[in-house]
Amino acid sequence: MSPGALSDPILLIEDTPSLQMMYRAALARAGYTVEVCGTVAEGLAGFRRMQPRIVLLDLTLPDGSGAEVLDRILAQRPETAVIVITANASINKAVELMRAGAQEFLVKPFDDQRLIAAVHNARNALSHREPWVASPADAPPAPFIGQSPAMRDVYARIRSVARSMATVFITGESGTGKELCAEAVHAASPRAARPLVALNCGAIPADLLESEVFGHLRGSFTGAIADKLGAAAAADGGTLFLDEICEMDLNLQTKLLRFLQTSTITPVGATKPRKIDVRIVCATNRNPLDEVRAGRFREDLYYRLHVVPIHMPPLRQRGDDVIEIAERLLVEMAREEGRGFAALSPAVRQIFLTLPWPGNVRQLINVLRNVVVLNDGRIVEPQMLPPDLQAPLPPQAAAAPPLSPADVSGPAPAPLAGNGSPFDALAGRTLAQIERLAIEAAIDRHGGSVPRAAHELDVSPSTLYRKREAWNRSDKGR
Amino acid sequence: VPPELSNADIATAPAGVDLALFDRMLSVGGAELVASLAMQLLADFERIWLDLHDQEPGRQRAATHELKGVAATIGATDLVDLAILHEVSLHTPSRSDLDWQRQAMRERITAVCALLRSRAGAAATT
Numbered sequence: 001m002s003p004g005a006l007s008d009p010i011l012l013i014e015d016t017p018s019l020q021m022m023y024r025a026a027l028a029r030a031g032y033t034v035e036v037c038g039t040v041a042e043g044l045a046g047f048r049r050m051q052p053r054i055v056l057l058d059l060t061l062p063d064g065s066g067a068e069v070l071d072r073i074l075a076q077r078p079e080t081a082v083i084v085i086t087a088n089a090s091i092n093k094a095v096e097l098m099r100a101g102a103q104e105f106l107v108k109p110f111d112d113q114r115l116i117a118a119v120h121n122a123r124n125a126l127s128h129r130e131p132w133v134a135s136p137a138d139a140p141p142a143p144f145i146g147q148s149p150a151m152r153d154v155y156a157r158i159r160s161v162a163r164s165m166a167t168v169f170i171t172g173e174s175g176t177g178k179e180l181c182a183e184a185v186h187a188a189s190p191r192a193a194r195p196l197v198a199l200n201c202g203a204i205p206a207d208l209l210e211s212e213v214f215g216h217l218r219g220s221f222t223g224a225i226a227d228k229l230g231a232a233a234a235a236d237g238g239t240l241f242l243d244e245i246c247e248m249d250l251n252l253q254t255k256l257l258r259f260l261q262t263s264t265i266t267p268v269g270a271t272k273p274r275k276i277d278v279r280i281v282c283a284t285n286r287n288p289l290d291e292v293r294a295g296r297f298r299e300d301l302y303y304r305l306h307v308v309p310i311h312m313p314p315l316r317q318r319g320d321d322v323i324e325i326a327e328r329l330l331v332e333m334a335r336e337e338g339r340g341f342a343a344l345s346p347a348v349r350q351i352f353l354t355l356p357w358p359g360n361v362r363q364l365i366n367v368l369r370n371v372v373v374l375n376d377g378r379i380v381e382p383q384m385l386p387p388d389l390q391a392p393l394p395p396q397a398a399a400a401p402p403l404s405p406a407d408v409s410g411p412a413p414a415p416l417a418g419n420g421s422p423f424d425a426l427a428g429r430t431l432a433q434i435e436r437l438a439i440e441a442a443i444d445r446h447g448g449s450v451p452r453a454a455h456e457l458d459v460s461p462s463t464l465y466r467k468r469e470a471w472n473r474s475d476k477g478r
Numbered sequence: 479v480p481p482e483l484s485n486a487d488i489a490t491a492p493a494g495v496d497l498a499l500f501d502r503m504l505s506v507g508g509a510e511l512v513a514s515l516a517m518q519l520l521a522d523f524e525r526i527w528l529d530l531h532d533q534e535p536g537r538q539r540a541a542t543h544e545l546k547g548v549a550a551t552i553g554a555t556d557l558v559d560l561a562i563l564h565e566v567s568l569h570t571p572s573r574s575d576l577d578w579q580r581q582a583m584r585e586r587i588t589a590v591c592a593l594l595r596s597r598a599g600a601a602a603t604t
Contacts, residue, residue, distance in 0.1 A: 016544055018518040019551055025507025025515070060543050087547040087558075108550035109499060112506040 013043035026112035041343035063343030081122035146321030162188035172312030174448025175362030194238030202247035203465030220269020359444035492589030494556025516598035
């Protein structure tokens with residue numbers, strides 16, 4: 001078998017351009033295809049994308065250590081043959097890396113024949129191993145990122161429940177990806193070709209919600225100038241996602257219960273019910289049982305909806321996922337904003353791993369957007385982070401319980417005038433962008449609670465929900 | 479196949495360069511790639527030299543490490559030894575050795591770069 005018969009490309013993770021050229025050229029002459037990445041972040045992203053069987057890995061990279069990459073590659077796919085390249089000829093280091101699972105250890109200087117021999121040896125070793133077959137449970141369903149044990153449980157549950165018609169009840173703090181979970185359930189279900197209709201029960205005024213869910217006929221109330229197909233009918237054959245279900249008015253909860261019991265809807269103003277075939281997925285950031293106990297959520301509706309619960313873990317309980325998510329999003333945002341960022345520095349990684357992230361992935365996205373918009377470079381350094389992240393909360397504050405409504409009123413905000421005004425960081429932004437930053441910061445301050453943020457900002461929660469819906473639509477449209 | 483070394487090559491080679499390895503690594507992609515590889519190495523040496531003088535100690539350490547790797551790959555053995563010494567000096571509280579080490583590195587880098595330019599020129603004319 002000629003070397004070229006191995007059609008799998010080799011992943012080379014090396015940051016020095018001349019060495020990239022040399023290794024690639026030597027291997028290309030021997031018939032191999034090589035894809036090159038220059039940082040830890042790019043290397044891990046390349047590994048996830050290519051799933052190569054052989055990786056050539058430089059031990060010292062600008063944004064971290066090759067040893068970290070080795071660990072993460074082998075955790076994802078233990079059968080990978082990783083050939084470590086280093087200029088440090090320490091025996092201890094070699095033993096340490098071989099114990100960690102490296103296939104071979106190349107110490108500079110080595111010539112092209114030595115490099116090719118190492119790749120041949122790795123190929124031969126792979127041919128004696130059982131071919132690696134990706135377990136469906138190993139890969140996150142799109143667009144999830146992360147392989148923490150908590151998220152693996154979520155993925156497994158999504159795959160199990162997707163095939164059935166069972167109602168799914170998703171709980172989790174704001175920003176943990178409840179809507180993504182609903183989308184993943186729908187995408188993995190036999191209904192994937194039919195519509196997924198999402199409705200945010202907290203974003204729609206109570207008097208309009210019935211019409212939004214069940215539709216209305218022309219003339220059924222003032223302002224009903226035409227027939228309207230409700231969300232339930234629009235989702236016929238597909239999935240209806242009811243977000244912030246605990247915000248739903250009690251009267252409408254009764255109608256929803258009737259709909260779930262009979263699978264029929266009666267649009268406002270109609271006399272005849274209509275049969276609808278939808279799968280219900282709902283979500284809340286509250287504890288639904290607390291809402292039942294407080295009399296704000298019907299108990300019979302709770303038991304009707306709470307068939308298969310899925311709890312989305314907060315980011316602080318997802319271990320290394322925060323780094324994987326941050327680096328993937330960083331590269332995407334840098335491309336959008338015309339910046340050169342490719343990775344986080346080791347110090348920033350450490351900060352990210354210890355932060356409590358009360359706003360979860362949404363807060364992480366805001367932090368990264370802030371960094372990318374206000375700075376430029378290849379590596380994100382600690383001084384580029386927003387000031388409140390550079391001095392993270394002490395652990396006891398991070399673990400503090402949610403604020404009570406009395407706490408929310410809080411002290412008066414500090415004056416904005418004078419030297420070092422917070423306005424400096426806002427220079428060049430539009431009023432709409434500043435409003436978005438202020439609202440998202442308020443939601444983060446309140447652990448993702450929109451109602452509490454609304455209280456602080458002295459607006460209605462539905463105003464904030466509506467704005468967030470508009471931003472999400474705008475972000476998706478870009 | 480790397481070119482045969484002539485006596486003239488050996489006589490003009492800078493001290494501390496394994497010329498056989500140097501030419502072998504420059505020709506790993508065939509004759510057509512020698513010039514572009516030499517130019518890339520020149521660019522890398524220039525960037526590394528600037529980073530060695532950066533204000534940020536982490537960048538100085540990274541540049542020294544990178545210099546050690548690139549020099550080793552092309553057989554610039556004296557430069558590798560100097561980079562190892564420099565790496566140790568950067569980690570010790572007294573930085574008195576840094577100046578002479580940088581001066582010595584500058585001489586070796588200049589010699590290696592002259593060799594790279596001559597190889598690039600020769601490859602471009604053939």
